[in-house]
Amino acid sequence: MHAVILAGGKGIRLRPYTSRLPKPLVPIGDEFSILEIVLSQLAQQGFSGVTLAIGYLGHLIRAFVGDGSRWNLTIEYVTEEEPLGTMGPVRGTLDRLPEHFLVMNGDVLTDIDYADVLRRHSGNGAPLTVATYRREVRIDFGVLSTAESRIVHFVEKPTIDYQVSMGIYGLSRSTLQPYTVGVPFGFDDLVLDLLARGTPPVEYAFDGYWLDIGRPDDYDRANAEFDSIKGHLLKGA
Template identity: 60%
Template sequence: MHAVILAGGKGTRLRPYTTCVPKPLVPIGDTYSILEIVLHQLRASGFRSVTLAIGHMGHLIRAFVGDGSRYGLSVVYTDEETPLGTIGPVLNVLDSLPEHFLIMNGDILTNLDYGAFLSRHMQTERPVTVATYHRELKSEFGVLDVDGAGTSIVAFREKPTVKFQVSMGIYAMTRETLRAYTPGQVLGFDTLMLDLLGRGERPGSDLFGGYWLDIGRPEDYDTANEQWPQMAPVLLPDYAQSAAD
């Protein structure tokens, strides 16, 4: 099994932590960077090879990870000279990828079993399966439904809760899904989804109920570090064993 990790972003929202280090290399706790946690998890769930899509401060990621051998992985790189979006970097290496593979952001902490997720996708005929997470947003206000003219109230809801599913930034992809696009073009996840839906192709949703934290803002990073003592055994069971030894 093969994974493409997107690690080329500037991490602007996470400044000042990313002023001198790329976001995937910021440390969690006092032992691992985000990227190291992900690499260890991929190896534990059956992956043997990884493509790292790098850009901003990519030389630091390349120097830190190397060929991946210390993680039990074979790691190769693809460089973005200019930002290509979420899916764009994959187009440049598409011919070297297996029929089914994983694409994921390099700033995610989760105990999702990546191997099982990809295997479930492979048992379907979906063009892409998105790992999704349940979210709720509670309104601070009473919500009024009005008629088309905007002059009459037709319904009222006191501080309703809106329930929805969000993308976890982890995708199981079938290679042929991306054949229609040209290497080097900018391609975001949003564009891909809209293109597929426009063609009548239905992406799959794989709802996950475990731990997931997208480290996009300083407060997310602070949360990750605060939770690390409790979450380390969940995210990295081998870490808990080594600590006990």
């Protein structure tokens, strides 16, 4: 099993933490970086190879990760000279990937079974499998609906539920091969094109632990909770 980890972003939302460190290397708790946690999890779940797509401060990621032998992984690198979006760097390395592989952001903290996501994708026949998570947003205002200058509906401080992408995908080489190499191409571009073609992605719904470390609130929460959850996330690592 093979995973592509997207680790080239500048992490603007996490400044000043990311002024000197790439986002995947920011510390969680006192012991681990987020990338170290992800690589440990992938190794524990049976992955043997990882491609790291690097860009901003990528030399620090290379220096920290090396060849991956520390995790019994084989690590390869692809460098973005210019930002290529979520899928752009993956498209450029297709010739070195198996038919089915995992793609994930390098800033997610979760106890999802990455191997099961990939197995599910390999067997479902879909062009793309998207891990999804239910989030709630509380609106701190009274919400009005109006028509012809009249208020027709009112809800006081509602909570909105919706499914979000976790930044974890099962993907196939055949899905990306039609697209141009070397041009920016995002997850949004891929999903919209697949929908337009009548070949929709499949959902992998998940209800366990997940935080997007790129969000300052989630990063603070991860640090506050890490001592209590690291045994579960790392399972003895």
